[in-house]
Amino acid sequence: MFNPSRDQVRQFFVDAWRKQRANEILTPLEAQALDWILEHPEYHGDLENVEALTADYSVDAGRTNPFLHLSMHLAIAEQLSIDHPPGIRAAYQSLAQRTDAHQAAHEVMECLGQVVWESQRLGTPLDTEAYIDLIKQRASR
Known part of the structure; x- marks a missing residue:
């Protein structure tokens, strides 16, 4: 399993943004990251600042950590692409119907942050059922 360090994650996003600006070829993962970078112009300065x-x-x-934020976007996109945890895709789609895709991703991010925090606080595995339930609750508002 790939487990990059904080420095590697930050360098990945900086490199993807640099390649975009230099019109260089991106890897498939960099192209996915670029989609989210483009959705967040408020982070462009950070990505250009050593x-x-x-x-x-x-x-x-x-300040929001732009690298954490973009990483969470990528993690959620991966979860949606493989529908894992099971049911996340349907819950996200319900949420996206109420708002737009980017806002829905941010709401899922809030849910993910909440269950990760709870898991860390209690020293327990991430509660995927609670995660999906939180997304469904937001979709039903």
Whole structure:
């Protein structure tokens, strides 16, 4: 299983954005990342700033970590593509009908963040049923 370091993840997004700007060929994964990078112009400056590779994006700093945010987009896209955990695709589609695809992805991201935090806090495996239920609850609002 691929388990990149924080530095590798950051470099991946920086490289994908650099390649796009230089009109270079992207790998398939970089092309997927680019789709999300283009959806987030507020992160373009970070991706062009070498200092972002080592920046601290703590909650106290009051800024969203662009690398974490983009990584979560990629993780959710993968979950949707393979419908794992089972039912996520249908739950997402219900949510996307209520809003748009990008906003739906952000709402799924909130749900994922919540179950990951809970898992870490309790020292338990991620509760995939709770994850899907949270998405369904948002879709039914």
